Amino acid sequence: MALAGLFLITFLVVHLAINLLLLSNDDGAAFKVAVEFMTTNPLVKIMEIFLMGGFAIHIVIGVFIQIQNWLARPVRYKVAGYSHLSFFSKYMIHTGAIIFIFLCIHFTNFYFVKLGLVSPPAGVEKEDFYQMANSLFADRFYAVLYVVLMIFLGFHLHHAFQSAFQTLGLNHTKYTPFIKAAGTIYSVVVPLGFASIPLFFIFTK
Amino acid sequence: MDFTLKIWRQKNAKAKGKFATYKINGISDSSSFLEMLDVVNEQQVIKGEDPIVFDHDCREGICGACSLYINGRPHGPDDAVTTCQLHMRKFKDGDTIVIEPWRSKAFPVIRDLMVDRQAFDKIIQAGGFISVNTGGIPDANAILIPKENADSSMDAAACIGCGACVAACKNASAMLFVAAKVSHLALLPQGKAEATRRVQAMVAKMDELGFGNCTNTGACEAECPKEISIDNIARMNREYLGAKIGAQKDKVSGGGF
Numbered sequence: 116m117a118l119a120g121l122f123l124i125t126f127l128v129v130h131l132a133i134n135l136l137l138l139s140n141d142d143g144a145a146f147k148v149a150v151e152f153m154t155t156n157p158l159v160k161i162m163e164i165f166l167m168g169g170f171a172i173h174i175v176i177g178v179f180i181q182i183q184n185w186l187a188r189p190v191r192y193k194v195a196g197y198s199h200l201s202f203f204s205k206y207m208i209h210t211g212a213i214i215f216i217f218l219c220i221h222f223t224n225f226y227f228v229k230l231g232l233v234s235p236p237a238g239v240e241k242e243d244f245y246q247m248a249n250s251l252f253a254d255r256f257y258a259v260l261y262v263v264l265m266i267f268l269g270f271h272l273h274h275a276f277q278s279a280f281q282t283l284g285l286n287h288t289k290y291t292p293f294i295k296a297a298g299t300i301y302s303v304v305v306p307l308g309f310a311s312i313p314l315f316f317i318f319t320k
Numbered sequence: 321m322d323f324t325l326k327i328w329r330q331k332n333a334k335a336k337g338k339f340a341t342y343k344i345n346g347i348s349d350s351s352s353f354l355e356m357l358d359v360v361n362e363q364q365v366i367k368g369e370d371p372i373v374f375d376h377d378c379r380e381g382i383c384g385a386c387s388l389y390i391n392g393r394p395h396g397p398d399d400a401v402t403t404c405q406l407h408m409r410k411f412k413d414g415d416t417i418v419i420e421p422w423r424s425k426a427f428p429v430i431r432d433l434m435v436d437r438q439a440f441d442k443i444i445q446a447g448g449f450i451s452v453n454t455g456g457i458p459d460a461n462a463i464l465i466p467k468e469n470a471d472s473s474m475d476a477a478a479c480i481g482c483g484a485c486v487a488a489c490k491n492a493s494a495m496l497f498v499a500a501k502v503s504h505l506a507l508l509p510q511g512k513a514e515a516t517r518r519v520q521a522m523v524a525k526m527d528e529l530g531f532g533n534c535t536n537t538g539a540c541e542a543e544c545p546k547e548i549s550i551d552n553i554a555r556m557n558r559e560y561l562g563a564k565i566g567a568q569k570d571k572v573s574g575g576g577f
């Protein structure tokens with residue numbers, strides 16, 4: 116769970132770095148080069164398999180653990196949950212589910228199109244992710260949805276980052292405060308980075 | 321002080337329970353929560369009704385027997401105290417107080433507010449000990465122990481096995497308890513000898529007994545009457561991963577002790 120999560124956390128940084136190229140004012144030239152690299156490089160192809168595995172493991176174990184946890188308390192409390200606890204940690208399965216739904220949409224829009232399982236919208240080449248992103252974000256509703264989703268992603272990551280270290284037993288009087296701070300920064304900066312792209316589209320196009 | 325109490329009543333492990341409401345008047349603000357319940361029970365006896373069953377023993381916060389989930393918090397609204405140490409002045413006059421038993425699959429209700437916490441004993445039996453043969457008293461300074469380790473070990477050893485961590489956890493996980501028990505031994509040289517076997521056995525037992533999984537929410541730490549820190553959980557995770565990866569295969573013993 117934690118290992119797969121940390122793997123996905125690093126993946127998000129790579130994904131974001133490429134997406135941010137969409138913001139450069141070159142008609143997507145830089146972005147296209149990056150996409151070209153990511154879709155053809157054999158090493159990336161191998162990583163892609165690991166990535167799918169990472170998602171699968173994270174989701175399957177996550178759901179399994181959650182079910183076990185629900186079963187661990189068959190009779191609920193009448194007055195529940197006044198204890199102080201980290202707020203977002205209570206809703207990991209919920210924010211996770213929201214992210215999963217988005218992931219499905221995201222896959223139909225990009226990955227499945229590339230594989231040819233889903234036909235691209237009119238006027239968009241099947242490998243042209245730049246056009247695809249453009250056409251998607253042109254739809255205001257989708258752009259806003261994307262931004263909202265990123266907020267939930269931030270909630271998920273806020274707990275996830277430091278929690279993964281705790282689960283792996285990587286806890287230290289000197290470094291744990293640093294890990295917690297890094298997690299908070301990460302959970303704000305990365306979703307904000309992703310959200311900046313649709314926001315850019317909303318306000319400039 | 322006057323209170324309205326909503327208390328979980330359940331005849332036995334099999335019966336379906338329900339809440340019953342009791343009114344109680346003239347409680348001193350310096351009486352403890354359990355003393356208040358004693359007064360309620362006296363009333364019950366005078367009325368010829370069944371007294372409310374709840375666990376208690378030392379009534380000074382050291383045995384871990386008392387276990388009430390009060391208004392949504394194990395051991396009630398005060399921090400770092402057990403139910404027996406909770407004073408009625410922590411409530412407002414006229415308050416309605418909801419009292420429930422610990423809720424966990426691994427802690428079945430025996431009757432009313434009393435639950436069966438043998439699961440904890442089983443975890444301890446699985447590995448929460450060190451094997452020493454009796455003999456002469458060793459010299460106190462024969463084994464050097466860093467002060468920090470001795471302190472952390474003592475902090476972990478303060479766990480009284482009350483189960484509030486399980487009760488507070490949204491996953492009914494026993495990680496804080498097990499981590500405390502693993503930690504206080506793992507931090508000392510005497511506990512190191514069996515450390516890898518211990519952590520694996522205790523975690524396996526915990527999983528087998530139907531406690532939930534830890535998702536690092538931190539509710540346990542907030543409710544623990546002995547303020548056991550979740551740093552212990554990280555230590556146990558570290559011990560556990562290390563043991564799983566690094567421990568040698570079991571060898572058939574050549575006999576002897």
Ligand code: SF4
Pocket residue numbers: 478479480481482483484485486496497500543544545546547548
């Ligand atoms: S860790 Fe704290 S809450 Fe859990 S059993 Fe020990 S003393 Fe009670």
Ligand code: FES
Pocket residue numbers: 375376377378379380381382383384385386402403404405
């Ligand atoms: S009765 Fe012993 S700790 Fe409360």
